[in-house]
Amino acid sequence: MNKPVVIVTGGSRGIGLAIVETFVAQGHPVVTCGRGARPRELDPCVEWVQADVSRPADARHLVECAEQRFGRVGVLVNNAGVQLEKTVLQTTDAEWDEVMGINARGTFNLCRAALPSLLEEGGSIINLGSISGLAADPAMAVYNASKAFVHGLTRSIAVDHGPKVRCNAVSPGWIMTAMAHDAFATASDPAKAKADALARHPAGRFGQPQDIAETVAWLASDAARFITGQCFVVDGGLTSASPLQPRFF
Template sequence: MILQGKTALITGGRQGIGRGIVEAFLAEGADVTTCGRGARPEGLPEAVTWHSVDVADPGDVAELADAVGWLDILVNNAGVQVEKTVMDSTDADWDLVMGVNARGVFNCCRAFIPFMPSGVILNIGSISAQHADPAMALYNASKAFVHGLTRSIAVDHGPGLRCNAICPGWINTGMLEAGFDLARNPGAARADALARHPARRFGDPRDVAAMAVWLASDAAGFATGQMFTVDGGMTAASPINPGLF
């Protein structure tokens, strides 16, 4: 129960990585609030408070901050993905992806930092910010923004406030499946991707949640301004397919 007595807000806690972090924080004793677009999701533990919020809307986020108040931990997880190149991306795609992934993180940090003279902000970045996935131009760019903002918050708002980013690799969520659907041969693409993971598996939301628990805890008190990769070793390898050797 290493988060006992801590108050935490996780954005985008409906499913996937966000839901995994919600459940992990709850298990470690935190008082958990989460939010997302639409109604409260089925199966969300009764102990978790739900708010219907569009993080891309600064008015929505300001109201959320007023409702939640003092926080020990803010996890900016809400994110969306559009599978397009720059040339194929529309203004609406820009507004959606950059609105949620970039402006949404900015909105939440700006709104909640006044309620966090001490505490922890965790931003969910991505290995895609450093190693661009094909046909994911806006997503890649939005996550690069998250990494840069993470460093700035750590520098500008320490020592009381720590800010780090978690950079997941290929995690078993709907976003992963959407990525494979882009391939000419999804089955072959999946097999090749697995071969490039020294862990020989894709990640699970609980793998990211475990890192989030540690970074949110006092045990990580000297960690700030950093990007923590959780990718089963994929980006540690050279581009050569290890399955060929």
């Protein structure tokens, strides 16, 4: 039996690249995209499309390329995203447009473009949310809001387009990618901030891109066929603990 065709947005590095590699290892035809040139480390069997997901025309083009190259799309993974470490007062109009354009509108654009193909024979959408969409990280106002949008859109798609299409979100915590390293670098004492964050993880470590990739692949599989409209937190237990620290008791 042929494996479903998979689209992964933002597959050039970090979590996106790990997701692409996981689906390739499972035998899926994979199409991915980014705003730049094709990354050299990308598997030759993966179709690369240069696209900006914030543009509706680019989203449609990406789906059309996938259908022309491999056939009907069966899985969509909305991973493309950018982060901004600013409060509301610090955020410019251009920064709002970029973050909300890629994280929120980009997810919407791809869902809208892919749904006709997914509805033909059934399929699955997995959106990348964040724990920042559940509890606000300081000085990340627009990013937090963009991920809350992703969570809400996920539930709406599951309700409106089931049972043909299942839609779920994965909400990562601290996953050690370039984005996470950049966030720690903004702290007044990056090493102390990183050590404090690590101490708050019951799992005893930060996440790796593969942790998210394997969760995404599972949600796309028949093993998760009764799961839809859910936001899965994958954070090593970070958000399970009280913010009060044991040393005070």
